[in-house]
Amino acid sequence: MFTGIIEETGVLKKVHKGAHSALLTLQGDVIFDDLEIGDSVSVNGVCLTVSGLSSHTFQADVMHETLNRSCLGRLHSGDFVNLERAMAADGRFGGHIVSGHIDGIGTITSVRRDDNAIWYTIAAEERILRYIVEKGSIALDGISLTVASVNNTEFRISAIPHTVKSTTLSYKKAGDPVNLENDLIGKYMEKLLLPVPDKPQSGGITREFLAKSGY
Incomplete structure (x- = not known):
């Protein structure tokens, strides 16, 4: 990890x-x-x-x-x-849980400076974007970053000077591909909520139950 x-x-x-x-x-x-x-x-x-x-x-x-x-x-x-x-068992947890298992590739569509920050806009497939949430975490080429905004075709992150200088972000430009790994929590939650194939639901917590309860 x-x-x-x-x-x-x-x-x-x-x-x-x-x-x-x-x-x-x-x-x-x-x-x-x-x-x-x-x-x-x-x-x-x-x-x-x-x-x-x-x-x-x-x-x-x-x-x-x-x-x-x-x-x-x-x-x-x-x-x-x-x-x-890999993180040592007694190490400091400074980012988020990153498995090193890439979900897919995104493409940087724009790089824009905003005072001391740099904004990166990344286009990705819908199957990846569905797990990306505003203010959630994303690993971009292994870098733990916070999502600033997301829509149906792309998401944006804002990086501070230290992060840009200390990583390959300093070399990135529009058109460059990047490795993307979604936050594990969302993928596990979706898997657990999906019904087991060929096994009928028998009460308990279901997607319908959560929807009716306002979740």
């Missing part, structure tokens, strides 16, 4: 592409203090497992499903990436 508080921006040093997979070699500094083979690292919001390790580089395999769901397959050598180690 991650928190969406980026520890550093690393560099993608090498990409070795297979038929439907990839092996990434990434370089960093901060996260190597206690990094070991088998550890989980969030790379632009994607949970990857360290399969090879040297002084300031690590390797990670990316499978077919991950390439289809995320922007990792679009990265090139020299690109900057957001890096975060």
Whole structure:
């Protein structure tokens, strides 16, 4: 599990592409203090497992499903990436619950400065937007951000200078793709409220009951 508080921006040093997979070699500094083979690292919001390790580089395999769901397959050598180690049990929880499992890809449609903040507008599919709520949390390329507004086609976030400077947001422009992970809570709630297939409802709390009760 991650928190969406980026520890550093690393560099993608090498990409070795297979038929439907990839092996990434990434370089960093901060996260190597206690990094070991088998550890989980969030790379632009994607949970990857360290399969090879040297002084300031690590390797990670990316499978077919991950390439289809995320922007990792679009990265090139020299690109900057957001890096975060998995949260320690005694660590400070500064962001929100981030699993590192990407729901889909969004596209930045505009970047606008507003005094000391920068507004990013991101277009996304309806299946992703349905779980995004105003003032809720969203992980954008692994960065824990607060949603400022949302409609049927896009959502907006406003980032402070520290967040922009400390992440790959500083390099983003209109037209760039980004990895999106919805807040887990909304997805779990929807799943639990849906009826079990081929099993009739027998009282208890249902969607109809909640609607009649004003929820």
